[in-house]
Amino acid sequence: MAYWDRKHYHDNRSLARWSSFPALVMGLLLTTSLAWGHAFPDHSDPRVGWTVDKSPAQVRIWFDGAIEPAFSTIKVVNADGQQVNKQDGRVNAADPTLLEVDLPPLSPGKYRVFWSVVAIDTHRTEGDYPFTVAGAR
Ligand SMILES: [Cu+2]
Secondary structure, three states, rough: OOEEEEEEEEOHHHHHHOOOOHHHHHHHHHHHHHHHHHOOOOEEEEEOOOEEEEOEEEEEEOOOOEOOOHHHHEHHHOOOEEEEEOOEEOOOOOOOEEEEEOOOOOOOOEEEEEEHHHHHOOOOOEEEEEEEEEOOO
């Protein structure tokens, strides 16, 4: 089953750092950093693709490493693509691997969570995932 729909790229800050190095050295460094860089999601609440009975008060995503609060974002949109969270998301003050955003009461329907984070090594990863709020009809 498809788990996280995610991707990763090196942003300008991390590329600029190595731009004066010979290509071979740069390649070696990037290869090395790929082995331990990047923060990827580990698990979330609501879980990926799940249908929940009640509107969740928050969406929370736990990553496999610490992320930078200043460069990490999360938002939730409805089936029409409209953002439903009223305030910006944040990195949890007590847990630097947890990205979270508060939600108002959600109507039954499909929602999608978009996240973008920068790990402490400046590598950015981003992606999105769906969840559904079940409704009494
Ligand atoms: Cu990277």
